[in-house]
Structures are given as C-alpha cells and as structure tokens.
Amino acid sequence: MMGRRGVDAVGIDVGSRTVEVVAVAAGAVRVRRRAETAFDYLDQVRRMLSDLDFRSALATGYGRHLVAKELGIGAVTEIRAHAAGAAVLRPGARAVLDIGGQDTKAMTLGPGGRVLRFEMNDRCAAGTGRFFEVTAQSLGCPLEDFGALALSGADTVAISSMCTVFAETEVVALRSRGVPAADVARALVA
Numbered sequence: 001m002m003g004r005r006g007v008d009a010v011g012i013d014v015g016s017r018t019v020e021v022v023a024v025a026a027g028a029v030r031v032r033r034r035a036e037t038a039f040d041y042l043d044q045v046r047r048m049l050s051d052l053d054f055r056s057a058l059a060t061g062y063g064r065h066l067v068a069k070e071l072g073i074g075a076v077t078e079i080r081a082h083a084a085g086a087a088v089l090r091p092g093a094r095a096v097l098d099i100g101g102q103d104t105k106a107m108t109l110g111p112g113g114r115v116l117r118f119e120m121n122d123r124c125a126a127g128t129g130r131f132f133e134v135t136a137q138s139l140g141c142p143l144e145d146f147g148a149l150a151l152s153g154a155d156t157v158a159i160s161s162m163c164t165v166f167a168e169t170e171v172v173a174l175r176s177r178g179v180p181a182a183d184v185a186r187a188l189v190a
Contacts, residue, residue, distance in 0.1 A: 014066075019036075
C-alpha cells in the first residue's frame with residue numbers, strides 16, 4: 001500500500017496525560033509520535049498507527065488492556081516496559097524513575113534489567129508529571145526546559161509543601177519577593 005511504513009515493532013504507551021507511539025526497524029527508532037490523551041484514546045491510537053505496517057506490538061500504560069484487546073496485541077505493565085527498555089538502552093542501569101501524569105514509580109533493577117523492587121506514589125499529585133506541568137507553568141517556563149532551569153538555579157530557597165496546590169502558592173509568593181525562577185525551580189526538585 002502506498003504511503004505505509006514498514007517497521008518491525010511498535011510500542012504504545014497510553015498514559016493519563018499522553019499517548020506515545022514508537023516504531024522500530026532494523027534496531028533503530030524510525031517513528032516517534034506523541035499527543036495528549038484524548039477521551040477516545042483507542043481511536044487516537046488507531047490514527048497514530050494508521051500508516052504503519054508492523055510485525056509485533058505491545059501496549060503499556062493505564063489504557064493498555066483496552067488497546068491490547070481491541071488491536072489483538074500484547075500488554076505489559078509500565079514497570080516491565082521500563083525494565084526491558086533500561087536493559088537494552090542502559091544495560092548497567094540499576095534504577096529507573098518514571099514521573100507519570102498521575103503517579104511516580106521508582107524501580108531498583110538487578111542484572112539484565114530484572115526488577116528487584118519498586119515503589120509507587122499515586123495518592124497525591126506532588127512529584128507527578130502534572131505537578132511539574134503546573135509549577136513550570138507558574139514559573140512561565142515550558143515543561144521541556146524545566147530541568148535545565150532547575151539545574152541552573154542556586155540553592156537559596158526551599159519549598160516546604162508537598163501538596164501541588166500549596167507548593168504553587170509558595171512558588172507565587174517566592175516569585176513576588178523577587179526570587180529568580182531558576183532558584184524556585186531548583187527548590188521544587190530538591
């Protein structure tokens with residue numbers, strides 16, 4: 001079929017904030033797609049895959065079960081997906097941190113990417129991707145630049161609240177006192 005791309009494998013991550021598709025051929029990433037998660041994420045995934053011919057695929061993320069069932073593919077937990085990815089991309093890695101839209105997962109890995117232990121925070125928004133989206137926005141910083149901003153800051157202030165709402169209030173108060181955005185960003189990740 002004209003216009004279709006042949007790839008070996010596709011990974012689909014249906015998260016609470018974004019849907020991501022990565023296609024691999026001959027051991028290299030050939031396609032990367034990312035979009036905010038739509039209400040009908042199954043249709044969204046189908047559209048994201050519409051021009052791809054693939055031999056195998058796996059789904060992960062909170063929407064993995066529906067996507068796997070409807071597309072006739074396998075499903076794995078994010079924990080297993082991260083461990084497998086770390087084993088291939090960073091064979092010596094012993095830890096993985098996943099800051100998702102609604103939770104944060106920390107994993108300890110053994111040889112070959114075997115998961116030895118994992119912990120998850122899913123009780124509040126502090127430390128999640130949404131937390132960083134909100135605080136980056138309150139600093140007037142694009143999310144993709146937030147890490148660099150935090151690394152450039154001085155260790156001059158602290159954010160005492162672990163709650164997203166209260167932390168954002170502290171951010172506004174610090175900025176109104178003239179504290180540089182970089183210093184506030186550093187305090188948010190310290």
